Amino acid sequence: MFEINRRRLLDRFLRYVRIATTADPNSGTYPSSEGQRELGKLLAAELAAMAAEDVVQDEHALVYASVPSTVGDAEVPVVALVAHVDTSPDAPGENVCPSVIENYPGGDIELANGEMIRVDACPALRDLVGATLITTDGTTLLGGDDKAGVAIIMELVQTLIENPQLKHGPVKVVMTCDEEIGHGTDKIDLQKLAADVAYTLDSGGAGIVDVETFSADAATVRFLGDNIHPSIAKDRMINAVRGAADFIAALPRETDTPETTDGRQGFIHANSISGGVGEATVELILRSFDAADLETYAESLRQIAASVESQWPGLKVEVNTRRQYRNLGEGLAKLPESITLAEQAFENLGRPCTKAIVRGGTDGSVLTEKGLPTPNLSSGQHNIHSVREFACLDEMVAATEHLVELLSLWSNQRA
Ligand SMILES: [Zn+2]
Known part of the structure; x- marks a missing residue:
C-alpha cells in the first residue's frame, strides 16, 4: 500500500502560496506577472529533483513534465493533469501569510487581522470539523485557486515516482499561466502534449466533477x-x-x-x-x-x-x-469515459461524487473545444478570490488519492 504524504503536500502548498503570482489584466506581457515565471521555475526544479521526465519551463513560462507508464508498452491513453499558477487580481496577492488550523473545532474562524470566516456564509465548513484548514491573515487571498491544484499534481508525481507498483499509463503535467485573466490555454501546445484526455484540478471542495460550463x-x-x-x-x-x-x-x-x-x-x-x-x-x-x-x-x-x-x-x-x-459538455460527450472513470474512481474509494455545472468557463472548456476532453476536478479550494479564502488539506489529500485511482482506471483502457 501507499500513503499520500500529508506533511509534504502541506509544506508544498505553503511554499507555493508565498510566491506572489497575481495575474495582471493590464500587462502586455505573457505571463502577465513575473511571479508566475518564478513559481514555474521552482516547480520545474522540484519536478527535476524528483526525477520526473521531460521537465521544461518553456519560453511562455509554462511548465511541462511527464511520468512514464508503469504498464509496459501497451497502448494506454495519455492523461494530462493541468493546474494554473496565477491568482486572481480581484484580491491582494502579495505577501501571503498562510495560517494552518489543525483539527478545526468548528464554528466561525477569526483571522489575524480580525476578519471573520463565518459558517453561515460558508456552510461547507460544517463538513470540515476535525480537518486541517489553511487560511490567510485576512489581508490577502490565499491562492488555493489554483495552487491547491498545483500542489496536488506535484505531490501526485512524487507519489507515482516513489511507488512504481502503482499502475498508470503515461502521465503529462502542465502548469499554466494567466488563467484568471482568460489566457490559461493560449500557450499550451496540444500537438506537443499529445494527450488523449486531461483534467484540470481547479474546482472547489471535494468529490466534484465539473462536466458542463456555459x-x-x-x-x-x-x-x-x-x-x-x-x-x-x-x-x-x-x-x-x-x-x-x-x-x-x-x-x-x-x-x-x-x-x-x-x-x-x-x-x-x-x-x-x-x-x-x-x-x-x-x-x-x-x-x-x-x-x-x-x-x-x-x-x-x-x-x-x-x-x-x-x-x-x-x-x-x-x-x-x-x-x-463552448459548453464543456459538448466535447466531453465524445469521450464519456473522461467523466465515467472519474466517477468510478470515487466509487472505488467509497466516496460520494457530484457532477456539477459551472456558470462560467474553465480552461477545460477551451481545451475540450480544441479537441482535448478536459473535465474539472475538486482541489479543496473554498471562498476563492477573497481575503476569506481557505483550503482544506484533507480534501487535497483526497484529491491526490482520487488521481492515483483514476490513473489506474485509465491504464486499463486502450488508446
Ligand atoms: Zn482557478
Whole structure:
C-alpha cells in the first residue's frame, strides 16, 4: 500500500502560496506577472529533483513534465493533469501569510487581522470539523485557486515516482499561466502534449466533477452619432449617449440577467459602457448552457439596435458578436469515459461524487473545444478570490488519492 504524504503536500502548498503570482489584466506581457515565471521555475526544479521526465519551463513560462507508464508498452491513453499558477487580481496577492488550523473545532474562524470566516456564509465548513484548514491573515487571498491544484499534481508525481507498483499509463503535467485573466490555454501546445484526455484540478471542495460550463459569446455595440457644440445643435446633433441609454433600457431586466438567473438559466449581461456624443460603446457578454440560445440573444440585440436606430434618425448602431468558448459538455460527450472513470474512481474509494455545472468557463472548456476532453476536478479550494479564502488539506489529500485511482482506471483502457 501507499500513503499520500500529508506533511509534504502541506509544506508544498505553503511554499507555493508565498510566491506572489497575481495575474495582471493590464500587462502586455505573457505571463502577465513575473511571479508566475518564478513559481514555474521552482516547480520545474522540484519536478527535476524528483526525477520526473521531460521537465521544461518553456519560453511562455509554462511548465511541462511527464511520468512514464508503469504498464509496459501497451497502448494506454495519455492523461494530462493541468493546474494554473496565477491568482486572481480581484484580491491582494502579495505577501501571503498562510495560517494552518489543525483539527478545526468548528464554528466561525477569526483571522489575524480580525476578519471573520463565518459558517453561515460558508456552510461547507460544517463538513470540515476535525480537518486541517489553511487560511490567510485576512489581508490577502490565499491562492488555493489554483495552487491547491498545483500542489496536488506535484505531490501526485512524487507519489507515482516513489511507488512504481502503482499502475498508470503515461502521465503529462502542465502548469499554466494567466488563467484568471482568460489566457490559461493560449500557450499550451496540444500537438506537443499529445494527450488523449486531461483534467484540470481547479474546482472547489471535494468529490466534484465539473462536466458542463456555459457557452459564451461577447458582443460590442457601437453607437455612431454626430457631435457639434450644443449651442448650435438644433436639428444637427446626433447623440450617441442617448442611443446607448435607450439600448440598455430595452434589454431584458426581469429575466435573462445575471441578477435574476441561476442554475441552468442563461443571460445577457451589459458589463461596460463608454463614450460620448459622437460615439458610444456598450460591451455585453452572452451566456447559456445551450449554444443555440446565444444566437437568439444576438438576434435580440440586433433587433433592439434596429429599433434604436429608427428612434434617432441619423444614428448608426453596429452590433458585433464574437465567440468566446463552448459548453464543456459538448466535447466531453465524445469521450464519456473522461467523466465515467472519474466517477468510478470515487466509487472505488467509497466516496460520494457530484457532477456539477459551472456558470462560467474553465480552461477545460477551451481545451475540450480544441479537441482535448478536459473535465474539472475538486482541489479543496473554498471562498476563492477573497481575503476569506481557505483550503482544506484533507480534501487535497483526497484529491491526490482520487488521481492515483483514476490513473489506474485509465491504464486499463486502450488508446
Ligand atoms: Zn482557478
